[in-house]
Amino acid sequence: MLAALLLAWLTIAVTLANVTAANAPSLALRLWPGHAVAQARLADALLTSSPQTSASGQRDQIARAAQEAALALRRNPTLPGPARILAMQAALRGDARQSDTLLGYSERMSRRDIPTQFWLLEKRVQANDVGGALAHFGIALEVAPSTKEVLFPVLSSALSQRHLRRPIAELAHRGNSWRPEFLYYVGEHADPASAGSLFLTLAALGTPPSGPQLGGLVERLVNAGNFAGAARLYALADPSWRLGDPAAQLDGAFARTGDLPPFGWELNQNVAWRGARPDQAGNNALLINLPETGEDWAARKLLVLAPGRYRLAGAFGVFEGAPGVLRVELSCSRGGSVIASLASGANRSAGALDGTLDIPSSCAQQWLTIQATGPTSGGSAKMWLDDLRLGRAGG
Numbered sequence: 001m002l003a004a005l006l007l008a009w010l011t012i013a014v015t016l017a018n019v020t021a022a023n024a025p026s027l028a029l030r031l032w033p034g035h036a037v038a039q040a041r042l043a044d045a046l047l048t049s050s051p052q053t054s055a056s057g058q059r060d061q062i063a064r065a066a067q068e069a070a071l072a073l074r075r076n077p078t079l080p081g082p083a084r085i086l087a088m089q090a091a092l093r094g095d096a097r098q099s100d101t102l103l104g105y106s107e108r109m110s111r112r113d114i115p116t117q118f119w120l121l122e123k124r125v126q127a128n129d130v131g132g133a134l135a136h137f138g139i140a141l142e143v144a145p146s147t148k149e150v151l152f153p154v155l156s157s158a159l160s161q162r163h164l165r166r167p168i169a170e171l172a173h174r175g176n177s178w179r180p181e182f183l184y185y186v187g188e189h190a191d192p193a194s195a196g197s198l199f200l201t202l203a204a205l206g207t208p209p210s211g212p213q214l215g216g217l218v219e220r221l222v223n224a225g226n227f228a229g230a231a232r233l234y235a236l237a238d239p240s241w242r243l244g245d246p247a248a249q250l251d252g253a254f255a256r257t258g259d260l261p262p263f264g265w266e267l268n269q270n271v272a273w274r275g276a277r278p279d280q281a282g283n284n285a286l287l288i289n290l291p292e293t294g295e296d297w298a299a300r301k302l303l304v305l306a307p308g309r310y311r312l313a314g315a316f317g318v319f320e321g322a323p324g325v326l327r328v329e330l331s332c333s334r335g336g337s338v339i340a341s342l343a344s345g346a347n348r349s350a351g352a353l354d355g356t357l358d359i360p361s362s363c364a365q366q367w368l369t370i371q372a373t374g375p376t377s378g379g380s381a382k383m384w385l386d387d388l389r390l391g392r393a394g395g
Contacts, residue, residue, distance in 0.1 A: 252388025262302035285386035321381025
């Protein structure tokens with residue numbers, strides 16, 4: 001009977017010690033004095049609770065933590081934390097060799113001890129060892145995702161240094177578990193040109209950013225006036241899109257998927273959608289709900305065309321209700337004023353658009369907008385627009 005009671009107490013004590021070791025190490029040690037993990041937690045707690053400001057106070061605090069760490073390490077030599085605390089004590093004594101040995105031992109026992117990883121990272125930085133430092137960035141982000149709150153801003157800021165972009169890209173290329181979040185962070189916070197360089201390098205390495213990851217950065221580059229950089233980045237999402245090629249930029253067949261505004265078509269969800277052309281099964285077109293009153297935009301995209309004269313052509317038709325008017329406008333992206341437009345004409349149930357558009361030398365980027373006006377008779381109506389073609393006039 002006594003043996004059974006002792007066994008029950010032992011079971012309860014060990015269980016409670018395991019439960020309380022992380023957050024209440026002193027209680028765990030009262031329940032089970034030989035609990036190595038609790039001893040290690042107590043050593044860490046001695047370092048982090050009420051840190052001393054004076055040099056002598058710091059030495060005393062570390063000495064007390066080191067005593068607990070030594071006990072923990074004797075009880076369980078596989079614990080990384082106690083070895084790290086003893087490495088700190090050795091460093092304060094000026095014994096760099098012993099400190100490095102203990103720090104290496106701590107990492108060999110477990111890569112999950114984040115203070116060890118941060119310490120090793122700092123040592124690699126001081127030694128100007130870029131590869132070694134980034135390796136510890138990667139380990140920390142892999143084993144402790146919460147470290148992104150500290151490490152993402154550091155990596156993002158480092159992209160401003162040209163010689164670090166390729167190594168950071170290679171690190172992100174290998175970081176499958178944290179790369180997606182990192183790219184969203186970089187796209188929102190890093191210098192746009194540096195972030196674009198990272199994205200392009202990742203694509204060359206075989207892990208291109210996804211459309212949603214690209215979207216915010218493309219928009220930031222456009223807003224900053226870096227249209228060439230935005231165009232290079234957009235080509236990752238749409239390889240058919242090319243600078244200097246009006247037809248490739250237009251996507252007048254409305255057949256591409258994964259559009260990424262502003263270079264891809266932005267559709268007014270209340271008015272327009274892609275779908276099969278009613279008179280040609282299997283042929284995609286832009287389908288448009290004409291507003292019952294007034295005019296509304298249906299679709300738009302940003303073009304980067306050289307100054308000059310261009311010819312725009314297309315086809316349209318009504319597939320429900322009375323004819324309305326479809327109008328294609330070209331305006332300067334910065335000025336906003338319309339520089340040219342073509343309209344389908346009222347009371348035409350089907351036909352072709354065909355005309356010229358002149359782009360002045362002061363207009364380096366252009367918005368192409370498709371406007372829709374309801375039938376004069378009122379009521380609901382639907383039209384389609386397809387086969388838009390844009391090229392140099394006379395060419």
